[in-house]
Amino acid sequence: MKKEPFLQREGTKSVLASLLSILFGLAFGAVVILIVGLTSKDLGADSAWEGIRLIFGGLFSTGRGSTGLLTWGFNGQNIGNMLFRATPLIMTGLSVAMAYKTGLFNIGAPGQYLMGTLVSLSVALGIPAGSMPKAVIWLLAFLAALLAGALWGSIPGALKAFLNINEVIACIMTNWIAANFVTWMFGISNFKNIVENTKSSYIYKTTYGLVDGTYVSGAGIATAKLGMDKLFPGSQVNGGILIAILFAVGVYVMMEKTTFGYELKACGSNRHAARYAGIADKRDIVLSMAIAGALSAGGAGLYCLAGNTEFFWSTYQSLPAIGFNGIPVALLAVCNPIGVIFTAIFMSMLSISGLQLTNLTAYNEYITDVIISVIVYLAAFSLVIKMWLGRKKDKVGAVNANAEPAPKAEPPAGAKPEEPAAAVPGDGEKGGDAQ
Amino acid sequence: MSDSQDYVIEMLHITKEFPGIRANDDITLQLRRGEIHALLGENGAGKSTLMSVLFGLYQPEKGEIRKNGKKVTINDPNDATALGIGMVHQHFKLVEVFTVLDNIILGAETTGAMGFLKKAEARKKVEALSEKYGLKVDLDAKVEDITVGMQQRVEILKMLYRDNEILIFDEPTAVLTPQEIDELMATMKEFAREGKSILFISHKLNEIMAVADRVSVLRKGRYIGTVNTAETDKQQLSNMMVGRPVQLEVSKTPAQPKEEILRVEHFCVPSHVHKRNAVNDVTFSVRAGEIVCIAGIDGNGQTELVYGLSGLDKSNGGTITLCGEDITHLSIHNRSKNMSHIPEDRHKHGLVLDFTLEQNMVLQRFKEPNFQRGGFINAGAVRKYAERLIEQYDVRSGQGPITRARSMSGGNQQKAIIAREVDRDKPLIIAVQPTRGLDVGAIEYIHSQLVAERDRGKAILLVSLELDEVMSLSDRILVMYEGELVGELDPKKTNVQELGLYMAGAKREGKEASA
């Protein structure tokens, strides 16, 4: 077997394409800042330059010095917070990536995440403190979140599998149903924070525990730190990041090494062929979405059970960004579960930079969302970028053609008009003679 | 060569390249006014590419096109239409949810103020044309509801509506019954008599000999030559087409049928399209050591029959007995314990195109103990197995077992499927159109494999639309018409004409249909 040169390997090209997308996205953000800075009366080139530096290096910003200039340095708190933010993102990213590998676009991560939020908080706050060990409550809450997400995710999965309803549409609908459902349930619950009078539109942090019918701060649960607080003092990070990484490795092994993963991928790449081969395609589609849902909801569990987060419960008009951001995380990682760890961390780095931007300059954190959206936009045609990266290879390929005609030259035998997407876009018969 | 004024269209020294491949290499084709000119070549010889160049769908790298001796440039189908060139594509270019009339006028609409369609005028013109040439169509029916034969008439009317003088027919007979083919031939001759010029693309020698005045032959993208049909014969044409003497018949010994393997009784499969059954009350059996062929025109329930047998579709009546076991209600997985299935559509069912060749080789078997341990795939075993199949069945690909199935040629994709299915070594092999779209070499190979398996005692159920294949490969022929088996024929005692009558529903076992 020929080993391809490093630069022409599929993996290398994917990484390069992702890096290019990131670079372009950041540059786009910088250009927007620059234009705004230069055209605005109140701002100026100096402020624009500050903004641009923060976009690229916000993680290492330490604020402003006494002279008013930006100061830089290693900031353990920032890095810890970055990892804390990355924790749920890894999970929603895994959710989208795993579903994508099985041929499903899980835009339902926000809804699944909300259901995870509802269930994990309800279990954590619903079980009276002291009735069982805190670790058990934590575990129960987390497992309940996984289960709720799995159930919620399996709804669009089942609609797709049994009724052939596009999962994107079904996911969007279930997202908004979840948003209303969660608002409804929390609205009639006892979990609304009435202890801290400024926080009445929030749900209690899980560090509150139910003691004799009232919520007492400190009686509840929080994710174990597992030493992360020592590593990054002053930050919010906890052991959740390690759990998320474990999940990533688990998903990787499942998808790449097991017969179950093979089955799911076969089903995702070509449902008809999988069925033909005796694979239970309908069950597998439901399972795929259930696992994806569990992962998203697990992200919510890890975030909510951290103990230092609160939840604005009247959420019927908006969906959680962490859910949607699973999409860029997954796409940027080319849906590789291990890659998801890094892209999720990168995304949270961006949001830390965004916060610094808001805190230290006249610009605001939304520019990082712009950057993320540009990256997703580029991901939509990452294939084109990869082709462009591989252009040199194609020229060589034409010469050492393996005596095999171009793939597209094959008429898709019997490609029925209703299945144009099955094999080759278009019906290729004109290329049919290109052998 | 006579004066170029005699030619209505000339394609001179056309070269068209695709990445890594030269589809047309210095091809010259000259079409006389009022002639029927056949373009003969195997699948993949470059016929369709050449026609796409003429129709403005591709731009050639080299060469020129002349109309009436003058050089012309054809950049898109609009230019082609302006020059009077029209084409009936092999895969019809029809919008299924539109009416017949909408399909005919699409792209050549007459409009009034503000772009409003004037359909009444168009309707009159189409009705007149349909009357004149006897091309009966229902203008208000949706294309998805009409028969394939009528769809082809719609395609022909599209050309006539545009007043085309040069008509290209790309493999027009593949979907027709022998009788419909005769009608089409008559229509084509009528067009030629009127002075229209016809390019007839085909790989079927009988039809070319029957209708064409001259034949140009292409092979592997190169121009081989042009001959008058009056001065040639089928053997010469087939030698020109393939480049070596071809055995037109499959060599096989008489069948030695043994015990019954498959028994199908009163079997019914519902249709996805209409309310009637796609397969209705079908009864037959296949024995070890024989090739039984289901013949019929596309869309008469053959696909559904196979789906029903393999479990891809649910049946709604009757029983299937395989190797003595009632499998009527078993899952696909459990049925496949005694059944290999070479599917009709290798891209839809046969392969996961994004998987590697080795992953495709174990598509049904990845859960068997030799290929997995505790749920984890045994990659080494899979690799070894794939390498053995590739070696044994001569499946060629760029990178061996790790080649993406998508990047392989059609012939080798099909070989891979056949390797996989034959190697599973099941008593029954269902092969559906196993040679579709392949070149002669691959066809010969696949035919010989099927005969070899028969001789090893396998029961083979073959579904084919190619009459030649049906006649030469099968030991028994069952004809399917509108979901029912209407006749059983012995290939040695019947002929294509009789087969055609059964296929068209004009004849039935035991009785002459009234139609």
Next chain:
Amino acid sequence: MTFLIQQTLLYAVPLMIVALAGVFAERSGIINLALEGIMIFGAFVGVLFVRIMQGSAWISAAKAANAYGTLQFFEVLAMLMAALFGAIFSLLLSFASINLRADQTIGGTALNLMAPALALFFIRLIANQNTLYIDGDGPSWFMIKKAMFGYGRTESMSWLGETFVNKMYLATYICIVLFVVLSILLYKTRFGLRLRSCGENPQAADSLGINVYHMRYAGTTISGALAGMGGFVYALTTANCTSNGDVAGFGFLALAVMIFGNWKPGNIAGASLLFGLFKCIAAAYSSIDINGDGVYMLKEIGINENVYRMLPYVITLLVLAFTSKSSRAPKAEGIPYDKGQR
């Protein structure tokens, strides 16, 4: 009753026009998942335009003089700006999915992420908060009032006038007219026939000399313009002419309406009225007095408002579940067309 009809119309019309935006894109073969994003962008541009222009001498004078005609013209101008920028924004989707043959779902998702991000980034810069307001009471300038027709404060315009004229917006009726005109365009003209053919069988269209790329650009651009305009109309009539980088899932709801209506304008009009009714009930169920007897029936039934809010989505899912066999999306939607591979 008057209140119920008015509110339902105000919710239904943006839905209807944005759903039609979806139809134009999908009938040409492009899945426009970005309706939500384009609406957000259109709303932002429209509100920004009003905010910028309101201080101009021209508008100030018109306001002072109660020059209704000028103010209605101003409203139409803002709608046009929203449409223009919606169309421009949608070019991002067209370019990615037509020229670069990108995954349309991902491309649409990118636009959905981009629009609120861009809008909020600028809103924060401009207004130093997360909502872009206009000074004073925008909707009241634009609202049609009975005073325009010479009615006095206490005079009644008759039931029809009170329901369909007084306190309604010209924008609503412009959208309805546009909806009808564009539906005719889609079915009765050469352009419409060709556009639809590209969404069903682009190979066939191409073989007949129809430029699939151009038709698809036309489809998505019309779609972008309508969605942008719809976004502003939504902001004007139901959100007090403010913009906060959000249209509360209205774009997705429009997508649901489109599917619910099986990609057919007539059905879509009906579906939007139904969904508009739900939206209206959810927003104001406690103050709806259906038969005017002073009893707020819906409130007394005691169904949680969130149930009304989620009903449109639940119904869509149910309808999809029951009609999935007969539901017919344009056959070629979502599949990039490659001229080289036919």
